[in-house]
Each structure stands twice: as C-alpha cells, then as structure tokens.
Amino acid sequence: MSDRVVPEPQRRRRRPTKQGVVLSAELIVDTAIRLIGQHGAEALTVRRLGAALGADPSAVYRYFHSTDDLLLAIADELIGRAQHGWQPTGDWRTDLRAIGLRIHASYQAHPQAALLAAHRTTGRTHEIAAVEAILGILRTAGFPDAEAVRVYHAFVDQSLAFAALDAAALALPAPAAAADLQVWQASYARLDAATHPHIAATAHLLTADMRRSGYPYALDLLLDAAGARLRSAGAGHDG
Amino acid sequence: MSDRVVPEPQRRRRRPTKQGVVLSAELIVDTAIRLIGQHGAEALTVRRLGAALGADPSAVYRYFHSTDDLLLAIADELIGRAQHGWQPTGDWRTDLRAIGLRIHASYQAHPQAALLAAHRTTGRTHEIAAVEAILGILRTAGFPDAEAVRVYHAFVDQSLAFAALDAAALALPAPAAAADLQVWQASYARLDAATHPHIAATAHLLTADMRRSGYPYALDLLLDAAGARLRSAGAGHDG
DNA sequence: AGGCTATGTCAAGCGAGTTGACGTAGAGAA
DNA sequence: TTCTCTACGTCAACTCGCTTGACATAGCCT
Numbered sequence: 001m002s003d004r005v006v007p008e009p010q011r012r013r014r015r016p017t018k019q020g021v022v023l024s025a026e027l028i029v030d031t032a033i034r035l036i037g038q039h040g041a042e043a044l045t046v047r048r049l050g051a052a053l054g055a056d057p058s059a060v061y062r063y064f065h066s067t068d069d070l071l072l073a074i075a076d077e078l079i080g081r082a083q084h085g086w087q088p089t090g091d092w093r094t095d096l097r098a099i100g101l102r103i104h105a106s107y108q109a110h111p112q113a114a115l116l117a118a119h120r121t122t123g124r125t126h127e128i129a130a131v132e133a134i135l136g137i138l139r140t141a142g143f144p145d146a147e148a149v150r151v152y153h154a155f156v157d158q159s160l161a162f163a164a165l166d167a168a169a170l171a172l173p174a175p176a177a178a179a180d181l182q183v184w185q186a187s188y189a190r191l192d193a194a195t196h197p198h199i200a201a202t203a204h205l206l207t208a209d210m211r212r213s214g215y216p217y218a219l220d221l222l223l224d225a226a227g228a229r230l231r232s233a234g235a236g237h238d239g
Numbered sequence: 240m241s242d243r244v245v246p247e248p249q250r251r252r253r254r255p256t257k258q259g260v261v262l263s264a265e266l267i268v269d270t271a272i273r274l275i276g277q278h279g280a281e282a283l284t285v286r287r288l289g290a291a292l293g294a295d296p297s298a299v300y301r302y303f304h305s306t307d308d309l310l311l312a313i314a315d316e317l318i319g320r321a322q323h324g325w326q327p328t329g330d331w332r333t334d335l336r337a338i339g340l341r342i343h344a345s346y347q348a349h350p351q352a353a354l355l356a357a358h359r360t361t362g363r364t365h366e367i368a369a370v371e372a373i374l375g376i377l378r379t380a381g382f383p384d385a386e387a388v389r390v391y392h393a394f395v396d397q398s399l400a401f402a403a404l405d406a407a408a409l410a411l412p413a414p415a416a417a418a419d420l421q422v423w424q425a426s427y428a429r430l431d432a433a434t435h436p437h438i439a440a441t442a443h444l445l446t447a448d449m450r451r452s453g454y455p456y457a458l459d460l461l462l463d464a465a466g467a468r469l470r471s472a473g474a475g476h477d478g
Numbered sequence: 479a480g481g482c483t484a485t486g487t488c489a490a491g492c493g494a495g496t497t498g499a500c501g502t503a504g505a506g507a508a
Numbered sequence: 509t510t511c512t513c514t515a516c517g518t519c520a521a522c523t524c525g526c527t528t529g530a531c532a533t534a535g536c537c538t
Contacts, residue, residue: 004497006515015503015516023517046495056518058497067495119407121419123426128435131427135437149444150456157453161400168358168403176307176359183362188370196367198374205388210360214396217389224467225460243528245484254485254534262486285526295487297528306526 004061019054025063028053029073033110041112041171074110075117079126082106088133092141093223099134100159100219107163114167118160131156143230151226158222162215184210243300258293264302267292268312272352280351280410311363314356319365321345322372331380332462338373339398339458346402353406357399370395382469390465397461401454423449 014022021027028049035043035052046067050057064070086102088095107114121127134156138148169177184207193200253261260266270291274282285306289296303309321341327334346353360366373394377387408419423446432439 004516011515014505017517045493047493057495058519059517061496062516119404121422123422128427128430128438132435132438135441139437139440145441146444149441149448151460152445153448153453154457154460157401157404158397158457161404162396164407165358165396165400165403173307179307180360183360187362188367191367196371198378199367199371201378202374202384202388205385206391209388209392214392218393218397218461221390221393221461221464222457225463228463228467243485250484256486284524286524296526297488298486300527301485 005063005065017053017055017059021054023053023055023059023063025073028060028063028070029077032070032074033077033113036110036112042173044112071113071116075113076124078106078110078113078117079122079124083126083129088137092137093227095137096134096155096223097219099130099137100155101216103159104163104166104213104215107167108170111167111170114163115171118164118167141230143226144233147229147233151229155222155226158218159215162213162218166213166215181211244302244304256292256294256298260293262292262294262298262302264312267299267302267309268316271309271313272316272349275351275355276349280354283351283355310355311359311361313352314359315361315363315365317345317349317352317356318342318361318369322365322369327372327376331376332466334376335373335394336458336462338369338376339394340455342369342398343402343405343452343454346399346406347409350406350409353402354410357403357406380469382465383472386468386472390468394461394465397457398454401452401457405452405454420450 008025014024016022031052032044032049035049046057046060049060053059060070064073082102086098089098107118131152134152135148138151139145143151169180172180188199189203189207191199191203199206247264253263255261267288271283271288274288274291285296285299288299292298299309303312321344322338325337325341328337346357370391373391374387377390378384382390427438428442428446430438430442438445
C-alpha cells in the first residue's frame, strides 16, 4: 500500500512521536545515513531506523513507499554531497586523478547506497556537471573527440566499477568481510611451492597488497596509457 | 551449527530425497545457478532452492554451512567455467587479455549470480588456479615480484569490477535498463552547446559509445601501461 | 546380518519488511 | 473559541527470509 505516503506539498501536521521527535523525510534520510556510518551496513533496517528516530518503525512508510524508495533518496543525497568543493588545476592528469579518487572516496563513505547507485545513469544535474567537466578536461588536453569519449567511458566506468566493488566489500556482513580477508593468509599463504610456485613466491606481497583497494594503481595505469595515446595521436593539436 | 556439514572426503551415503533426487554439492550449485539465471537473483532463497532440488530446504545445510558459503561455491564455479578450456599462448599480453575477456564473459552469462559473487574472495580451487596462472604469466614475462603483484591486483579487480558493473546493467528490470540507456538520447543529446559545450560537441559519439561495455578498452589501456612499466623496469630480464 | 551414522525431514525460533485498523493531535475555518 | 477533518504515529499481525535441534531411516561397512 504505497498510498500511505503523502506527497511533500500536501503535508500539514507536524505531529511529534511518543518520544517527542517531529519527523520529516529529510530527518529520516539524514538519520539513515548516520546509522550506516556509525554501525555499518547491516544497521540499516526499518526497525532500527525507527528506534534511532524515536518512532515506530512503520512511521517510515508515511514518508517512503519502501526501503528501496528510501535508499534511492539516500543515494540522491550522496550525489549532492560528493561534488562539493572541487576545483580544477588545469593539468588534465592531476584533475582526472583527483576526480577519480573523489568519486571512489565518496562512495566508500556510504557503501550500501553506493551499491545501489553506482550502476545507474541518472541524467540529473550533478551527474551532467561531472560528465561535462571530465569531457572538458580531456578535450582541452588535446584528445581528439573520438578518443576523448572512449577515455571518458573507460575512466568513468572504471571509477564506478571499483567504487561498487570496494563498496560491496565494505557493505558485507562483518563475518563475511573478515572471512574474505582471512583467505589470503589462511589459504593462499599456505600453498605448496611445488604445486603453486608463483603464489608461494609472492604470498607475502599478496597478503599485504590485497588488503588495499586496487583502484589507485589501476587509475594510474589508465592515466599512463591515456597519456601515451595522447602523445602519439594528438601530436600537433591545439587545446 | 556448522557441524551439520560433512567434508567431501567423508561422505558415504547417497540417500535419495522423498522425491527421489540424490543430492550433492555440485548438483546444488548447478541448480542454484540455473535458478538465478531463470528467475533473477531474488529467486535464490533456501526455500526455493529446496523446492527446485526436490528436497527439504534444510537439506542444503548438510552441504553448505550457510547461504554465504553456498554463494562462495557459486562464485568459484563461475571462475572455473571462465577458465575452462583455456590454453596459454606464451605471449603475456595475449594471454592476459584472453583471461580478462573470458572472466568478463563468464559473468555476463549469469548476470544475477555475478552481482552476488563478483566481489568475493573464495580461496577455493578454481580461484587458486586462476591466481596461479595470472601470476605465472606476469612473472614469466619478466615483471619483478612486487610489480607483478600490483599488476595482478589491478588486473583482477578491474575484470571483476567491470563484470559486476556490466552484470548490474543486464540484471536491471527491463524498464529501468531501458530508461538508463534512454538518458543519453533524451537528456544528454539535447543539452545546449552554450551551457554544455563539451557534451554537445561529442553527443553523437557518446550515445554510440555508452551502449557498449567500456571494459575491452579499459583492459587495453591497463595492458598498455603494464607493458610500458615492464619495458622501463625490467629492461635486462630474461623471460 | 547388524550396527553405526550420514543425511533427509520436520517443526520451531528469530528477525526482516510490510500493511490494515485505529485513535488522536493539531491545523484551518467559522 | 470551538468544531471538524484528516494526517500520521502506533499497534498487531502477516509473510517470508535463514537457521537449527530433534528425530527417523537408509545404506555402507564389517
């Protein structure tokens, strides 16, 4: 029954809950984001959200049709927060690197919402602004249009893909996340050099490296290769 | 109570269920993958899996400690299917490219399962074989160990991240997927050149390029950059 | 032939999202 | 001020998720 939700403009009463809290869609979204940040991904359940708000869990359904509806609202809020305050330096590599790391970082801050949002094309203002900025950086740097579009595509998809991948790891229930990390020591580090020479030779490096996100290095590789193509393809272009 | 599970080597009886099915870990994994493929990721519940198998849902717990345990087995099976029948050529770039595209393709064949499994570390046989193969390719090519591990990490995560990203697009409900694609024509292609010059100038290229996966191009960029680092770092190596 | 036990089944427990019914607080009109 | 109307907070219950303790039995091993 989605008809429980009253559209924003028609809301009238600001009736406090038993515990004295005056609810609003905004307050619910903020509380949900805080809940995820404080107690991990599993903390976001309607029951716990109700408790954190000081209201009956079902009160949430007066503001959102479903938990999915709520999560989309959260994602939208996060897109807004992500873009905040970035300034270009004029150097294409520095700027792209900064944008990539920013996208990645902002999604990591809210893994559960990231999982939902990372693979959608919204076409909304914040997304459009980002596309225009990235294309501008590439074209100003001298990439021919066709190449600029391909690099843009690879760059954005790689950023979002890694953001979602790393977010998924963070959003995992605690025991599963621990198990995934443990595998490198419990399983890979103990393989016999006779049967698995390459793993055995690099096990110590693997266990150290796999703790971190592979994104920064992958990003550097992408920018390296893009730079090489820029040098060979667009040699005589003006900006 | 994880002690319900009897390790493979100790299994003795092959007792049929009421409906006459003889269970096995393999059969359960295959059935689960089929279930997901036919009815979407949400179809994978222990109850439905039991029904599809022709067994009581709790019978699954005689073979897997939990649904997460089952999920890891599914992930490993997909990795195994990706490697099936692959033969190295001896050229590191050709081999890595083939493996990357194979992993991507294998996950695309089961988008719903890929969404659940792509970001997990299984530590099981198929995954271990893949890790050993990839590390072997890199070290044989002459990458120093530390660099080989970093490239391995970036390569694998890039493959899995794109696999999950593209799987998510395929797994989307039809109307949502159509909407996401439509955005490029309905929104981006109509932006004013005065306010969004870079998007306007490349809109025709964008709408064409964004239909495809960005992975093959991103993979080529990664291999380009890795090759450059191999040339500069390991100049005098054999292999 | 007989026993041991692996394993399929049953029933129940807990916690998730969700919703129908109900009562009341409180804004708006007179 | 008072009256009315309804938004919305609350309660209780439903479905469905995973999981597990207890039980019964099939079938391998000696």
